[in-house]
Each structure stands twice: as C-alpha cells, then as structure tokens.
Amino acid sequence: DAMVIQNPRYQVTQFGKPVTLSCSQTLNHNVMYWYQQKSSQAPKLLFHYYDKDFNNEADTPDNFQSRRPNTSFCFLDIRSPGLGDAAMYLCATSRDPGAGTQYFGPGTRLLVL
Amino acid sequence: TQLLEQSPQFLSIQEGENLTVYCNSSSVFSSLQWYRQEPGEGPVLLVTVVTGGEVKKLKRLTFQFGDARKDSSLHITAAQPGDTGLYLCAGVNGNNRLAFGKGNQVVVIP
Numbered sequence: 001d002a003m004v005i006q007n008p009r010y011q012v013t014q015f016g017k018p019v020t021l022s023c024s025q026t027l028n029h030n031v032m033y034w035y036q037q038k039s040s041q042a043p044k045l046l047f048h049y050y051d052k053d054f055n056n057e058a059d060t061p062d063n064f065q066s067r068r069p070n071t072s073f074c075f076l077d078i079r080s081p082g083l084g085d086a087a088m089y090l091c092a093t094s095r096d097p098g099a100g101t102q103y104f105g106p107g108t109r110l111l112v113l
Numbered sequence: 114t115q116l117l118e119q120s121p122q123f124l125s126i127q128e129g130e131n132l133t134v135y136c137n138s139s140s141v142f143s144s145l146q147w148y149r150q151e152p153g154e155g156p157v158l159l160v161t162v163v164t165g166g167e168v169k170k171l172k173r174l175t176f177q178f179g180d181a182r183k184d185s186s187l188h189i190t191a192a193q194p195g196d197t198g199l200y201l202c203a204g205v206n207g208n209n210r211l212a213f214g215k216g217n218q219v220v221v222i223p
Binding site: 099100104 | 143144145146148153154155156157158161201203204205209210211213214215216218
C-alpha cells in the first residue's frame with residue numbers, strides 16, 4: 001500500500017504559469033518535506049513542515065511556497081515557473097524532525113515549456 | 114559542512130559479478146542511510162546504520178558503517194539486473210537536515 005502519494009506523476013506547465021503539486025501520506029508522520037532533484041544530482045531540500053511549523057531553507061527561491069492544511073496533505077506551489085524549475089519534485093515524511101529515516105513518494109516530474 | 118562523497122559515480126557490471134560502492138565523509142555522523150532510486154521514482158530506504166563497525170545484510174546487499182562513523186560501503190553479491198539504480202547515501206548534518214551524496218549509478222547488464 002502506498003504510504004506517500006504524489007499527484008500528478010507528470011506535470012507540464014507553461015513558463016510563468018502557476019502550478020501546484022500535491023502530496024499525501026498515510027503514515028501519520030509529523031514532518032513532511034519537499035525536495036527538488038535535477039538530473040544526475042542529489043535531492044535538494046526546499047522546505048519542511050514540522051506539524052504546522054513551516055521551515056524554509058535559506059537558499060529556496062521565493063517563487064516556491066508550501067501549504068500544509070492538515071497532517072496528511074502538503075502542497076508545493078510554484079508561483080511563476082521558469083525553465084530552470086524543471087525537475088523531479090519529491091515529497092518525503094518522517095516521524096520526527098532531523099530523522100535520517102525518511103519515506104519518499106514516487107515524485108512528480110515537472111516540465112516547463 | 115558535512116559532505117558525503119560517493120564513489121565511483123558510475124559503475125557498469127555484468128550480471129553475476131560482485132561490486133562495492135563507497136560513501137565517505139570527513140565528518141562523523143550519528144547514522145547513515147542508504148537509499149536506492151530507480152529512474153522516474155523516489156528514493157526507497159534500504160538500510161540505516163548506527164553503530165560504528167556495524168554490518169547489516171539485506172539479501173545480497175551488505176552494508177558496513179566505518180568504525181569512526183565517517184564512511185560506509187555497500188557490497189552487492191552476484192548482482193542482478195534488478196539491482197540497477199542510483200544508490201544514495203545520506204546522513205543527518207549539524208543543521209538537522211538529511212544531506213545526500215551525489216549517488217552511485219549502478220548498471221547491471223544481463
């Protein structure tokens with residue numbers, strides 16, 4: 001059974017057109033993360049939620065925002081996608097912050113035209 | 114900055130051969146994780162090693178954590194095409210963030 005679900009798996013958007021990626025979890029974990037992964041690179045943390053507390057990484061562009069309306073769901077909003085934002089976006093969860101054991105979703109591949 | 118260096122970056126072997134990949138750092142980690150990522154998918158956790166010198170086995174995969182908890186290795190015995198993937202090591206850094214290495218891309222040729 002899927003524990004971390006991401007929709008859609010593939011998303012195509014136009015340059016500058018806002019897009020939202022979604023993530024849900026059935027693990028009841030306290031922490032949800034969003035990572036960006038470009039080809040042949042390691043995942044890069046964008047931000048995470050510990051319960052309702054939002055933690056933004058210092059180098060995450062303002063163009064990226066996130067919402068967590070409840071424990072199970074978390075959204076990644078890209079306000080004005082640029083060509084450089086084309087990447088795989090990974091959602092992950094963990095029971096506690098700072099945990100090395102994180103459970104990843106299958107990712108959403110974003111293409112910007 | 115706690116960096117994780119993985120080597121080799123790319124490895125191609127024939128089915129049935131053995132291989133070892135490495136994850137090294139100059140910093141001490143309280144634990145290290147190994148993930149495998151297949152194309153178009155998210156990373157899947159394989160193992161967590163915690164104790165220096167620890168060895169964990171997962172079928173044909175053997176993971177070792179260095180005595181000083183600065184490095185780790187993954188050995189695959191009799192590799193199969195299903196072992197093909199990107200192997201990522203990761204550890205929690207001083208900022209309580211999971212830091213990843215760049216990965217070992219393994220290709221097993223039938």
